[in-house]
Amino acid sequence: MWNFPLFPDRASTLASSVDILFFTWLALAGVVSLAVAVLIVFFSIKYRAGSAASRVMAPQRVRTRRNHLIEAAWIFIPVAVFFTMFAWAASLYYEHSTPPADAMNVYVVGKQWMWKIEHAGGQREIDELHVPAGRPVHLVMTSQDVIHDFSMPVFRIKQDVLPGRYTTLWFTATKTGDYHLFCSQYCGTDHARMIGHVVIMAPAAFEAWLARGNAAETMAARGAARFRQYGCSGCHGADASVHAPHLEGVYGRPVQLEGGGSVIADERYLHDSVMLPRKEIVAGYAPIMPSFQGQIAEEDLVDIVEYIKSLKSAPDGTVR
Amino acid sequence: MTTAAMPVPRPYLDAGFSLWSWLSSVDHKRIAILYAVSITLFFFIGGAAATVIRMELITPAGDLVSAETYNKLFTMHGVIMVWFFLIPSIPSTLGNFLVPLMIGARDLAFPRLNLASWYLYILGGLFTVGALIAGGVDTGWTFYTPFSTMFSNTHVIAAAAGVFIVGFSSILTGLNFIVTIHKMRAPGMTWFRLPLFIWSMYASSIIFVLATPVLAMTLFLIAIERFFGVGVFDPALGGDPLLFQHLFWFYSHPAVYVMILPAMGVASEIITCFARKAVFAYRSMAFAVLAIAVVGFLVWGHHMFVSGQSIYAGTVFSILTFIVAIPSAIKVFNWTATLYKGRISFHAPMLYTLGFIGLFTIGGMTGLFLASLALDMHLHDTYFVVAHFHYIMVGGAVMAFLGGIHFWWPKITGRMYSDSWARFAAILVFFGFNLTFFPQFILGYLGMPRRYHEYPPEFQVLNVLSSAGASILAIGYLLPLCYLFWSLRYGARAGPNPWRAKGLEWQTSSPPPTENFGATPVVTEAPYAYADAAGG
Numbered sequence: 001m002w003n004f005p006l007f008p009d010r011a012s013t014l015a016s017s018v019d020i021l022f023f024t025w026l027a028l029a030g031v032v033s034l035a036v037a038v039l040i041v042f043f044s045i046k047y048r049a050g051s052a053a054s055r056v057m058a059p060q061r062v063r064t065r066r067n068h069l070i071e072a073a074w075i076f077i078p079v080a081v082f083f084t085m086f087a088w089a090a091s092l093y094y095e096h097s098t099p100p101a102d103a104m105n106v107y108v109v110g111k112q113w114m115w116k117i118e119h120a121g122g123q124r125e126i127d128e129l130h131v132p133a134g135r136p137v138h139l140v141m142t143s144q145d146v147i148h149d150f151s152m153p154v155f156r157i158k159q160d161v162l163p164g165r166y167t168t169l170w171f172t173a174t175k176t177g178d179y180h181l182f183c184s185q186y187c188g189t190d191h192a193r194m195i196g197h198v199v200i201m202a203p204a205a206f207e208a209w210l211a212r213g214n215a216a217e218t219m220a221a222r223g224a225a226r227f228r229q230y231g232c233s234g235c236h237g238a239d240a241s242v243h244a245p246h247l248e249g250v251y252g253r254p255v256q257l258e259g260g261g262s263v264i265a266d267e268r269y270l271h272d273s274v275m276l277p278r279k280e281i282v283a284g285y286a287p288i289m290p291s292f293q294g295q296i297a298e299e300d301l302v303d304i305v306e307y308i309k310s311l312k313s314a315p316d317g318t319v320r
Numbered sequence: 321m322t323t324a325a326m327p328v329p330r331p332y333l334d335a336g337f338s339l340w341s342w343l344s345s346v347d348h349k350r351i352a353i354l355y356a357v358s359i360t361l362f363f364f365i366g367g368a369a370a371t372v373i374r375m376e377l378i379t380p381a382g383d384l385v386s387a388e389t390y391n392k393l394f395t396m397h398g399v400i401m402v403w404f405f406l407i408p409s410i411p412s413t414l415g416n417f418l419v420p421l422m423i424g425a426r427d428l429a430f431p432r433l434n435l436a437s438w439y440l441y442i443l444g445g446l447f448t449v450g451a452l453i454a455g456g457v458d459t460g461w462t463f464y465t466p467f468s469t470m471f472s473n474t475h476v477i478a479a480a481a482g483v484f485i486v487g488f489s490s491i492l493t494g495l496n497f498i499v500t501i502h503k504m505r506a507p508g509m510t511w512f513r514l515p516l517f518i519w520s521m522y523a524s525s526i527i528f529v530l531a532t533p534v535l536a537m538t539l540f541l542i543a544i545e546r547f548f549g550v551g552v553f554d555p556a557l558g559g560d561p562l563l564f565q566h567l568f569w570f571y572s573h574p575a576v577y578v579m580i581l582p583a584m585g586v587a588s589e590i591i592t593c594f595a596r597k598a599v600f601a602y603r604s605m606a607f608a609v610l611a612i613a614v615v616g617f618l619v620w621g622h623h624m625f626v627s628g629q630s631i632y633a634g635t636v637f638s639i640l641t642f643i644v645a646i647p648s649a650i651k652v653f654n655w656t657a658t659l660y661k662g663r664i665s666f667h668a669p670m671l672y673t674l675g676f677i678g679l680f681t682i683g684g685m686t687g688l689f690l691a692s693l694a695l696d697m698h699l700h701d702t703y704f705v706v707a708h709f710h711y712i713m714v715g716g717a718v719m720a721f722l723g724g725i726h727f728w729w730p731k732i733t734g735r736m737y738s739d740s741w742a743r744f745a746a747i748l749v750f751f752g753f754n755l756t757f758f759p760q761f762i763l764g765y766l767g768m769p770r771r772y773h774e775y776p777p778e779f780q781v782l783n784v785l786s787s788a789g790a791s792i793l794a795i796g797y798l799l800p801l802c803y804l805f806w807s808l809r810y811g812a813r814a815g816p817n818p819w820r821a822k823g824l825e826w827q828t829s830s831p832p833p834t835e836n837f838g839a840t841p842v843v844t845e846a847p848y849a850y851a852d853a854a855g856g
Contacts, residue, residue: 029685043659089692153767156698164555192772
């Protein structure tokens, strides 16, 4: 009990930038609070009732002018400081909003009250996230029920995990160790037990961990089986007679939509096309696909998404 | 300011002694007392919930109450403190009592509506207490969907109905204040002669009237989804869970300003009185409260930086949040400057107010930490947020409320309380408060999430400090109850103006007669014309 930290460990490339921002704010807040406190105490003593301090003021005209200057100063100085801090924090946030292209994908499904995590190689874990140090990791997250939040203080990041859509987080771990993983969005009775570990490993140790993992097959292979099981292949398969978009090579490409516009076929698009097929209809196709909402668990759907991602382009290189 | 000589007035307290004479009174001063009694009751119910929460958190294991009970406790603490104490606290008690007195009116514009507001408040309270007795609610005061609509098995609808009803009480009070301030000012009481307390009531009333209906609609949509399974918020039914958060915070962020603006008004009155000096930069103080009320409507998305909201929306909400902090900063500087060359005395109301300025400054500054996008990714939904808003709500609003109660107590009751005891309580509250909530900033940066029934053992020391502070705070809150009650019987007679304060409310007797003034006062000078201060 007496071994208690006052400051969290840092284990990501982002963490020190966030800490510098935090310490700058601490300094600013400290200076302002201290200035206010010192002035209040100083005035309270000097101008206490009955003290001999002079209360003679400058003539009204001089005073009005001076007061306007003082007011202008404490409007414009805070404005300048606030805008600087805003821009700094926003640019750090923007820098961090797009994951690097070579990031390793890991899928996270939250449900009351556990985290189910699946690696591309098919390794599954519950309430634990094993990641290698030094390599960007991109988490694609969704919830099976209510809103959760995947929070890793040691990386200084968190993100709400929503039912019915994908949200993402990414980080590059820098230091090996075993750290806290929290659910930070209140999600019901055992919210405080929806906790776990982020285990950061040296790259070689991580490879070894993956190799001895419990994966009988990769996510894509598992997804291929689901693809048949849920009947997706009946329409989207190579020899299907139904007029449905082919999925080879679709991932990462722009898709023309009915009614104009286009979207990049990312994980979110693939997810929504299964759960909410009428939301974004591919140009040239009739909206005949049924929704799989309530039919398919999110943890199965991530396998299918990974399977679709694994499908290579059609021989002629086009996406139909 | 002049007031014609009054015939021997009968104090409003003597207008009737039966329970019915209180329950049927349309006198704004008596209704203020009805509110004061009811919100005090709710404050101690909410405080009891907080006490059990802090006791549970003394140990890392969840061993005092079950997780389910813990969740119900923090939900009731939040619901009761926000809607049944903080939001009505200053407007419904001090505001009700003082708005007509300060502008030289006989009563509010709609006295019966005023009484109806109180009955709505009580009806809403009954629903909420009913939900509590029936077994409680476990959604958190924020009622986030789809948990509240499709997953919680507790009495969500009863609690939401209580909040829905009490919202109408707020709307009617706001309406009453707006009309009264526009139409019933005494001759010579121009807009820029209004006390800053009136400006703060006006700004709060605008928020009451414009924001509260959105809360009502949102709670109604929750009921529709829960009862009829209409998909509004739950994606499994085709709804959007973030829509709820937008609607909820569109109300609830302005509601935060409804809690703090009146506190700012109280602070302005007390500081000028005990510094014997006009407030520094009166007009910028008045415009600042209006600016906070208006811009406060545009910052709700800062509760949603990590919710999955677009990063561009996040950017806009971040910068607007920095902008809304500017008028607050101006007010803090102006209060401090008001002390310069004053003749300052340190009665209990002044101690509460100086404490308010310090705690509000810390609360406000830490709000900017949270408005910083990259920093919020780490701090969101941690104890840092809990500490921040308690500095504003408890350190700010409750300190100012207590300051105001102590300041106007002689006017309301006609009696003086023991100043030494009151000063002791003010100091106790200040230290107890800081010990309770300062460690929570550190816990938050360490990453401890809020609403946790149990926690990792390395957070224990800071949690124990916080609980220890809470026990001091509890004594600090119970003390005024004792000496204020004592003063009702044994306190010295206050006389019309024990603080030698300016403002029309001090021109009439204490307690004031039912009709407030013997003759309509005529205002001939600027507010806060303290002649014995600098240069005078």
